[in-house]
Amino acid sequence: MDRLYGTALRLTGNPDDAEDVVAEAVSKAWSKLDDLRDLESMEGWLFRILNNSFVSLWRRRKTRDEVEREAVETSDAGGFSLFQQLHQPFLLWWGTPEQEFLNDVLQEDLQKALDALPDGFRVVIVLVEVQGYTYEEVSALLEIPVGTVRSRLSRGRALLQKALWHQASEAGLVHGRRPSDGGAGEST
Amino acid sequence: MSEDKLSCEEVIEQLFTYLDGELDHVHSAAIDRHLERCRDCFSRAEFEKRLRERIRASARAKAPDSLHRRIKGLLDQY
Numbered sequence: 001m002d003r004l005y006g007t008a009l010r011l012t013g014n015p016d017d018a019e020d021v022v023a024e025a026v027s028k029a030w031s032k033l034d035d036l037r038d039l040e041s042m043e044g045w046l047f048r049i050l051n052n053s054f055v056s057l058w059r060r061r062k063t064r065d066e067v068e069r070e071a072v073e074t075s076d077a078g079g080f081s082l083f084q085q086l087h088q089p090f091l092l093w094w095g096t097p098e099q100e101f102l103n104d105v106l107q108e109d110l111q112k113a114l115d116a117l118p119d120g121f122r123v124v125i126v127l128v129e130v131q132g133y134t135y136e137e138v139s140a141l142l143e144i145p146v147g148t149v150r151s152r153l154s155r156g157r158a159l160l161q162k163a164l165w166h167q168a169s170e171a172g173l174v175h176g177r178r179p180s181d182g183g184a185g186e187s188t
Numbered sequence: 189m190s191e192d193k194l195s196c197e198e199v200i201e202q203l204f205t206y207l208d209g210e211l212d213h214v215h216s217a218a219i220d221r222h223l224e225r226c227r228d229c230f231s232r233a234e235f236e237k238r239l240r241e242r243i244r245a246s247a248r249a250k251a252p253d254s255l256h257r258r259i260k261g262l263l264d265q266y
Contacts, residue, residue, distance in 0.1 A: 001256065006249035019255045027262050083235045098235045102242065111246045128208055129240050130247045135210055150205075157204065161239075 004050055010126045011054045013115040021057055025050040047131065051141055054123075062119065064143075071120040077158035082165055086174065097174070104173050105164065113163040121156030124149055194222045199229050207236060 004025065008018035029049050036045055062070075086098040114122060123142070127133040128149075135153075139146045168174045199222050205211055206219045223230045 001251045001259070002249060003247070005251035005255060006247040009249050010247045015252070019252070019258065022251070022255060023258050023262060026259050030263060030266055082239070083232050087231065087235075096231070098231070099238075102235070102238045105242065107242070107246055110242055114243065114246060125243070126247070129243050135208070153204070153208075160243075 004046065007047065007126070007130060008050060008054060010111070010114060010130060011051075011123060012057070013117075013119070013122060017057065021050060021054045024057070025053040028053065051127070051131070055141060058119065058123070067120045070118045071152060071155075074118050074121070074155075074159070076155060077162040079154075080158045080162040080165070082161040085165055101168060101173060105168060106171075109167045109171070110164065113160055113167060116163060117156055117159055121152050121159060124152045125156045125160065128153060194218055196222075196226060196229050199223070199226070200232060203229075203233060203236060207233070207240065 001022070004022050005018055008021040008025075009015060012018045012021060025046065029046055032049075036042060082101070083098055086096075086101055088097060114125070117125070124138055127138045127141070128135070133141070135146050135149045138144075138149045142149075165174070199219055202211065202215065202219065206216060211219070223233055
């Protein structure tokens with residue numbers, strides 16, 4: 001139950017919707033239990049039902065056009081890379097700022113940054129990075145072209161990393177550096 | 189593009205596709221080889237892998253009691 005709820009929480013970005021999605025998924029799964037032929041595949045089956053329940057809820061709340069418009073209107077993070085902001089090549093591997101950052105960044109801050117992403121970006125990141133979906137599977141589930149999956153992943157990751165950078169700066173985790181809007185090729 | 193002679197720029201460009209498991213075997217193996225000999229790209233790949241692990245871990249949450257009660261109520265109806 002915890003894993004279903006945690007995944008729903010990251011997909012929806014809020015606890016109330018996450019509860020609704022899990023409740024609907026469990027109810028559907030229970031009513032279709034006879035369709036499940038292989039008990040070993042139950043977990044994957046449940047998560048698929050959860051994802052479908054989430055998409056149904058999402059579609060009731062927002063049209064595809066609204067999601068697309070939100071994605072288009074979101075400022076680009078320009079290929080922002082946390083690694084490039086943090087990396088200092090002259091330091092030794094056991095003391096690099098990027099490793100310190102990963103050790104220090106709070107789970108709560110990561111969740112906050114992920115939840116704050118526009119839906120269209122957050123959902124593809126959760127499906128690919130948390131659930132291990134292929135681009136084709138995301139494309140089929142969300143009924144968007146694979147190219148859109150790729151572009152939302154790329155922009156969403158840059159936005160997420162930029163948000164994490166800002167949070168880390170505010171929390172004093174990255175000393176003496178200033179956030180930059182720079183692209184992938186930029187160094188500090 | 190010669191897969192055996194990927195530049196760092198080409199590797200970084202394809203890094204997320206590689207980490208997502210979306211590259212074919214030949215391209216994926218070429219990136220593996222590059223990462224074995226390029227410390228900078230290896231560090232970048234390790235950073236992105238660890239960040240991904242942290243993101244994955246962000247989906248761990250304790251289901252609230254209210255949800256447990258709701259599910260019990262739903263299942264009791266069957």
